[in-house]
Amino acid sequence: MTQSSVTDATLMRHALSLAAHGPLTGGNPQVGCVLVDAHGTIVAEGWHRGAGTPHAEVDALSKIPSAAGLTAVVTLEPCNHTGRTGPCSTALIAAGVVRVVYAVSDPGATSSGGADHLREAGVEVEGGVLAAEVEAFIHPWLTATRRGRPWVTVKWASSLDGRAAAADGTSQWITGTATRQRVHEQRADSDAILVGTGTVLADDPSLTARGDGGELMPHQPVPVVVGERPVPQAAKLRSHPAGLIETHSRDLEQVLAGLFGRGIRRVFVEGGPGVASAFIAGGLVDEYLVYLAPTLIGGPKTAIGDIGVGTIGEQRRLAITAIERLGDDILLVARVSTSSTSEGF
Numbered sequence: 001m002t003q004s005s006v007t008d009a010t011l012m013r014h015a016l017s018l019a020a021h022g023p024l025t026g027g028n029p030q031v032g033c034v035l036v037d038a039h040g041t042i043v044a045e046g047w048h049r050g051a052g053t054p055h056a057e058v059d060a061l062s063k064i065p066s067a068a069g070l071t072a073v074v075t076l077e078p079c080n081h082t083g084r085t086g087p088c089s090t091a092l093i094a095a096g097v098v099r100v101v102y103a104v105s106d107p108g109a110t111s112s113g114g115a116d117h118l119r120e121a122g123v124e125v126e127g128g129v130l131a132a133e134v135e136a137f138i139h140p141w142l143t144a145t146r147r148g149r150p151w152v153t154v155k156w157a158s159s160l161d162g163r164a165a166a167a168d169g170t171s172q173w174i175t176g177t178a179t180r181q182r183v184h185e186q187r188a189d190s191d192a193i194l195v196g197t198g199t200v201l202a203d204d205p206s207l208t209a210r211g212d213g214g215e216l217m218p219h220q221p222v223p224v225v226v227g228e229r230p231v232p233q234a235a236k237l238r239s240h241p242a243g244l245i246e247t248h249s250r251d252l253e254q255v256l257a258g259l260f261g262r263g264i265r266r267v268f269v270e271g272g273p274g275v276a277s278a279f280i281a282g283g284l285v286d287e288y289l290v291y292l293a294p295t296l297i298g299g300p301k302t303a304i305g306d307i308g309v310g311t312i313g314e315q316r317r318l319a320i321t322a323i324e325r326l327g328d329d330i331l332l333v334a335r336v337s338t339s340s341t342s343e344g345f
């Protein structure tokens with residue numbers, strides 16, 4: 001059975017829309033799958049709902065009594081290893097699937113090889129369908145997995161003139177409620193939320209992800225504190241629902257490696273200026289979320305400090321990827337400019 005590449009791309013786009021139902025957090029990628037008959041009709045849909053739950057292919061297979069003779073269209077190469085669930089390649093072979101179409105190869109050291117396993121079993125396999133779109137969709141997870149370090153988002157809020165606080169250190173509230181709510185949603189889309197000891201000692205933040213009414217959101221990122229000073233025994237962070245990772249370290253690369261080892265793929269850095277600057281100086285930032293409030297503060301309390309730029313040729317050029325109005329504030333999303341040679345990953 002063969003299908004035109006147009007049909008495969010259309011089916012893959014549908015599988016991609018299913019993938020979006022899955023969570024961003026939990027260490028696994030968002031994956032979607034459709035099972036298709038010889039006429040190109042979708043007979044089952046599946047998607048991955050997070051670590052420890054069935055993968056998209058197995059979810060789709062579970063919806064029908066028999067998949068004999070069907071084609072599976074899946075956004076990520078079927079995995080080939082037994083983790084908390086069994087290998088999807090084996091499940092597809094056992095179910096009698098005759099053709100597998102996927103978009104992006106699995107970059108995992110232990111989970112890749114599913115395509116080869118399927119081919120060895122006589123299944124027709126085609127990779128790379130709609131690869132660019134799927135790559136863009138799971139870019140943070142792919143980046144983290146390929147390089148063995150979590151995807152790092154740094155967020156700060158500042159006045160239009162780039163100040164995070166007034167000269168006396170007072171900073172609440174520069175931004176409005178829409179911005180604050182968005183930050184809570186971004187926390188909930190992260191595996192970990194990271195701050196320096198300076199912020200813990202100055203603000204005693206709770207760092208929970210909360211809804212409009214102050215209620216806890218279903219997913220809470222684990223708080224991570226970097227810096228050598230201890231977190232006070234009475235700190236609110238000590239009663240965080242996701243626990244607390246106290247690193248007692250300023251070695252950010254080592255901290256990130258440790259977080260990756262714990263299955264953390266998305267880290268949300270909420271400051272303060274000292275830690276944000278150290279992440280930038282170290283070339284460890286993948287994405288910037290900069291909230292600008294329409295106010296002017298002036299003075300010495302800049303949102304970030306020294307990032308190792310001594311002369312203009314060393315500036316860190318960014319590419320703006322999104323701009324959003326949130327009430328009176330503006331959110332700028334930026335990533336490292338591909339034309340920049342001063343920072344890379």
Ligand SMILES: NC(=O)c1ccc[n+]([C@@H]2O[C@H](COP(=O)([O-])OP(=O)(O)OC[C@H]3O[C@@H](n4cnc5c(N)ncnc54)[C@H](OP(=O)(O)O)[C@@H]3O)[C@@H](O)[C@H]2O)c1
Pocket residue numbers: 155156157158164165169171195196197198199200202203226227228229230249250251252270271272273274275276278303
């Ligand atoms: N506007 C915003 O978006 C925002 C966000 C958060 C905080 N803030 C404000 O920022 C202020 C605190 O500023 P801050 O700069 O002191 O806070 P910070 O960045 O949270 O903490 C700085 C401390 O982090 C530790 N650290 C860990 N790794 C480091 C590294 N690689 N390089 C340097 N230091 C490292 C050091 O403490 P050790 O001595 O313990 O190692 C350092 O003194 C507060 O007033 C808070 O309200 C503003």
